[in-house]
Each structure stands twice: as C-alpha cells, then as structure tokens.
Amino acid sequence: MRKWVFAFILVILLSYGISQLNVKSAGEDKVNIENGSLPTEDSQVITVGKEQVHQGDLLLVNNDHALHPEGIRSDIVSLSDRQDLVQGFGLLDPAIQLSESVAKDFGEMVKGAKQDGVEHFLINSGYRDAAKQDQLYRDMGHDYALPAYHSEHNLGLSLDIGSTEAKMDDAEEGKWLKKHAWEYGFILRYPKGKEEITGIQYEPWHFRYVGKAHSAIMYHEDLTLEQYLDKLKMAKAMSIKTGGIQYTVAYYPMVGSSATVQVPKGQQYDISGNNYDGVIVTSYV
Ligand SMILES: [Zn+2]
Incomplete structure (x- = not known):
C-alpha cells in the first residue's frame, strides 16, 4: 500500500515538473522550454577562435566584465x-x-x-x-x-x-x-x-x-542575463519554441584558443560569446 502512495506522489510531482516546463503562453503562441541539443545527424562540427568570446548579442558587460573593442x-x-x-x-x-x-x-x-x-x-x-x-x-x-x-x-x-x-x-x-x-x-x-x-x-x-530565443527564455524563467548565461553553462543546451520558430541554444567552453561547436547543416544559426569563457550557438531548426 505504501508503495502505491509513494508512486502516486511521484506521479503528481513529475506532472507538476512537466507542467512547469510549459510555462506562460503568449497569446495563441505557446512557449515551450526544454533541455535538449541538436540531433547529431542534422549537424556538423566547426571550430571557432577565441575572439568570438567577445562578440555577439549575448555579451555580458557589467562591473566585472569589460567590453572588448571587437564587441x-x-x-x-x-x-x-x-x-x-x-x-x-x-x-x-x-x-x-x-x-x-x-x-x-x-x-x-x-x-x-x-x-x-x-x-x-x-x-x-x-x-x-x-x-x-x-x-x-x-x-x-x-x-x-x-x-x-x-x-x-x-x-x-x-x-x-x-x-x-x-x-x-x-x-x-x-x-x-x-x-x-x-x-x-x-x-x-x-x-x-x-x-x-x-x-x-x-x-x-x-x-x-539579446535576440528572441534568449529574451523568451529569460522572460519566462525570470532570469537576468547573468543568471541565464550561468544556467546555460550548466544545462549545456536548451530548446525553445516561440513565434512559430524552434530554436536550440547551446553553450560551448573555450578550450585554449578555440572551441569546437555543433551547428546545424544547411540551416541558419548565430554564434555569440558570453564575454568571459565560452560561446553560445543559437540554431533555428
Ligand atoms: Zn541605460
């Protein structure tokens, strides 16, 4: 009997967790945020140089992180x-x-x-x-x-x-x-x-x-840019559907003077640095 009660509570907790992933909706356009990366068969690997850390729409510029002129x-x-x-x-x-x-x-x-x-x-x-x-x-x-x-x-x-x-x-x-x-x-x-x-x-x-995929996640999860970049670094990759577009957002650390990143084959993508230790690839898939 106890086992059943435990299983029941587990189901309730899991469904609560899943419902939290499908956060607020914007008009008819539901916003879904999930952890997940690009399927490998649809992507290719490229190398980016460390100058990319200091360029792009997601640069963190604050008291601790100065802007580099190339940003x-x-x-x-x-x-x-x-x-x-x-x-x-x-x-x-x-x-x-x-x-x-x-x-x-x-x-x-x-x-x-x-x-x-x-x-x-x-x-x-x-x-x-x-x-x-x-x-x-x-x-x-x-x-x-x-x-x-x-x-x-x-x-x-x-x-x-x-x-x-x-x-x-x-x-x-x-x-x-x-x-x-x-x-x-x-x-x-x-x-x-x-x-x-x-x-x-x-x-x-x-x-x-910051760009639509990122602003949507930050707004719906109540994150500042500092918190979002931290979260992305931990999660490695997130996907979000908003405005009818499915985006995959993935973080890659800079190792030495380059980073090896996964980008979609034949699809649009953007790369931005976080201005401190890595780059974020945003794929429109
Ligand atoms: Zn201002």
Whole structure:
C-alpha cells in the first residue's frame, strides 16, 4: 500500500515538473522550454577562435566584465540621419546613436505597441562611445553610472526608453514593454528584486537586445542575463519554441584558443560569446 502512495506522489510531482516546463503562453503562441541539443545527424562540427568570446548579442558587460573593442556593434548609426528608422517614436537628443539592426527591432516593437494603443515612446539614450561614457561616469559618479567599457550602452545593443506621458514605471509605455519586450528580442536588463545580481538599481527604462530565443527564455524563467548565461553553462543546451520558430541554444567552453561547436547543416544559426569563457550557438531548426 505504501508503495502505491509513494508512486502516486511521484506521479503528481513529475506532472507538476512537466507542467512547469510549459510555462506562460503568449497569446495563441505557446512557449515551450526544454533541455535538449541538436540531433547529431542534422549537424556538423566547426571550430571557432577565441575572439568570438567577445562578440555577439549575448555579451555580458557589467562591473566585472569589460567590453572588448571587437564587441562594439559595427552597424552603429545616428538615428536622426535615418528617418526611415525613426517611425512612431521621438528622440530626446538628435545625436542619439544605436545599432541599425537593434533600431529596426525597436521599430517593430513600437509598431506592436501601437496596435495595443500604446504610442508615446521616446529614446533617451542609445550607443555611447568610451569618451562619452567616461564623461558620464565623472559627472554622475559610481552610484549612477558605470565606467567606460563596463556599460552596455558602449555595445550599441542597449537603449533607455522613455514615455512622453509619465515616468516609465507609471507610464503605459513602461507597463507594455515589461510585458511584451521579450517578443521582440529585448529584455528589461535591471529588474526590481535582482539588484544584487545585476549590481544596478531597478531601471524601468533600460532595455537590452539579446535576440528572441534568449529574451523568451529569460522572460519566462525570470532570469537576468547573468543568471541565464550561468544556467546555460550548466544545462549545456536548451530548446525553445516561440513565434512559430524552434530554436536550440547551446553553450560551448573555450578550450585554449578555440572551441569546437555543433551547428546545424544547411540551416541558419548565430554564434555569440558570453564575454568571459565560452560561446553560445543559437540554431533555428
Ligand atoms: Zn541605460
């Protein structure tokens, strides 16, 4: 009899565990996150050099990890020169710069918000070069700014988003982004309650582009970039289905001056470093 009770409890616990894998759904689009890597018959092995550790969308740049110059996006543009990219939102300063591809994804996000009647967005800050960051650090001090090469703004992947209506924490724009930014590849980088992990106070305005597979996992599992990169390193590989696309995300350590990684045969993939000890391959399968 006891055995049956034990088995019953085990079944309950297992089904609870499985249900936790099928986390929140986004509209009709269910998000499924599982551990799992690419099947070997559909993939090939390639070697990447150690410079790749410091390049890509997933670089961790914070007080402990400085940005390497090769991590700065090569597609930085001045937004006021590119009116095609500035549709449906304002710029606090005409000198604001950003990665062109991030600006395009931001534009898509603004369009999505407009469909929900949220349309008073403003970009307050984007890419900052080292000299500008250094000046900000001197002006604002250690509590409010990071030294040059330690701010994500130096990458070109982060932006401070405002609302013309209210403070971001109260504004509809801030509320909408908190709920939907992940659908466009962005994360709220310094959330409330995670200050000890990020080392930065809650910033309802600071969003970072990481890519859709990663933003979906971080949002649904409530992970900061620090926590996500740690988790991926432990899990080695995860798969996620979101926006109708199946992604496999896998971590590979750098051994000496190279890493041997598995990529899909004849399918699209991205490689990004974590900026400290390895690379992450994102496959679209
Ligand atoms: Zn910021």
